[in-house]
Amino acid sequence: MSLEFDHSYKLANQNYDVSLKADVLVIGGGPAGTWAALTATENGASVILVDKGYCGSSGATAPSGNGVWYIPEDQRGEAMKSREALGGYLSERKWMERVLQRTFENVNRLDEWGYPFPIDEHGVKHKRSLQGPEYMRLMRRKLNKAKIKILDHSPALELLYDGYGIAGAAGVQTQENNQTWAVQANSIVIASGGCAFLSKALGCNVLTGDGYLFASEAGADLSGMEFSNAYAITPKYSSITKTAFYEWASFTYEDGSIIEGAGSKRGRSVIAKKLSEGQKVFAQLDKAQNDHDLQKYMRIAQPNFFLQFDRMGINPFEDRFEVTLRFEGTVRGTGGIRITDETCATSVPGLFAAGDAATRELICGGFTGGGSYNAAWAISSGYWSGEAAAKYALTYNRNNHDRTLTRKQVVGINEHHTPGETLGGNELTKLVQAEVTPYNVNLFRAEEKLTSSLLTLNNLWKEAKSHLGEKDSDLVRVRESAAMLATSRWMYSAALQRTETRGMHKRLDFPKTDDHQQRRLITSGLDEIQVNWDSHSLVNI
DSSP states (O other), rough: OOOBTTSSOBBBTBBSEEEEEEEEEEEOOSHHHHHHHHHHTTOOOOOOOOOOOOTTOOOSSTSSSEEOEEEEEEGHHHHHHHTTTTTTSSHHHHHHHHHHHHHHHHHHHHHHOOOOOOOOTTOOOOOOOEEEHHHHHHHHHHHHHHHHHEEOOOOOEEEEEEEEEEEEEEEOOOOOOOTEEEEEEEEEEEEEBBBTTTOOOTTTTBBBBHHHHHHHTTTEEETTTTTTOEEEETTTTOOOOHHHHHHHEEOOTTTTTTTTTTTTTTHHHHHHHHHTTTOEEEOOOOOGGHHHHHHHHHHOOOHHHHHHHHTTTTOOTSSSSOOOOOOEEEESOOOEEEEOTTTTTTSSTEEEEOGGBBBBBHHHHHHHHTTTTHHHHHHHHHHHHHHHEEEEHHHHTTTOOOOOOOOOOOOTTTOOOOOOOOHHHHHHHHHHHHSSOIIIIIBOOHHHHHHHHHHHHHHHHHHHHHHSSSSOOOOHHHHHHHHHHHHHHHHHHHHHHSSBBBTTBBBBBBSSSOOOOOOOOEEOOOOOOOOEEGGGGGOOO
């Protein structure tokens, strides 16, 4: 089988080395991507999955212990209610109910497939957490058994098009001498994760907002991008950002005195203020110090959380350890590609979004979906998007015709460069990080600093359009830097529009919640960004 290409542009000055064809292409090999691929196959579609890393071991889920929003039916009302106020009442019960039911059913399928859920002394399996290594190893086995073609270490760099719209994607195989690949597909599921801005959070260095950029270049829009300023507590010099167990922590100054408010729901803001003042902050899980059964459970639930301490000879229940905050952006935030219906379709025909690549406002509102909610969303949105992508693909191109694939001009690859010094991907990444990581801009938000940073980022975008290229980094980093730059601009544009405090979005100049802003913000565009209120998401106004 061969594909017909319009070679008006060439990817990295090469022709495509590998040309493939499938009904459905899934971009991303985490939980959302693997569920999408499996479900599309179960619905009769041929599927190719491409992953920036190795499907089954890359991404935020693979190295971690993950809670799951696995709730029996009689407890779901309270579970939903407990989330609504935190998220600023931007979530929807309809979606929460759907996610809870689909997650319940799919987690039970994991049990049937042989996932080793722990069993208590009464013989009851506990299904509210998943160990990433075992979970993703099982999912890869299922992909292989279903004969789904996997392209590992094959980051997508751009989408491909024909006269009818989305028609595939192209990228490189980084462990095959950067061979170029192209896949023709009738529908695409973007499950490439969120954007952590290369902050070195565990498993997140492949999560640079690539899917957001692809979707926007295709004409899709985003939602909830103002809720993308998540910072996680982590031991200093550690990449592990699992935060659930800090509920049992006391936070202290270097002299051992208690930091008031650091252990509350607004504790990250308190810690950030102390760190920005140059003070050291220490933690100790002393509230679980005398509960050995709880300690045993903690170690079973998240073993890698304790591995970092064991290696350093620290007993976190008995010893204090220095902490900091690591930026996680949209990975633990809720912003992402806007989906338009229950199939997880975007506004672009044939393009679907799942997992952290999609907005999680529907179940989390404006407060972090980190942990069990994101895990449930990945499972359920992956399932729905895979099902819908298969149905769309099989209906759209019943005769499986080859399509003439063309490319758009995209930043970093084939924009018409003007003479001048090249802006490298590593250089641009550092410039973006300088605007999005400081607490006094992104966590403690106010118009003056947001406006100043956004002006800098907008100017960087103009420069990137004409000068971004391979200078000090490869093409993958070039496109990653473009994606992070675009994501930062969407974040701050939405943050300026929401003139109130809601969820994780805190405005120092608008500290109160405004009932008239109890609706979602839709962000779109690349060169010129538009932010508009979603008139269809008014809630109790």
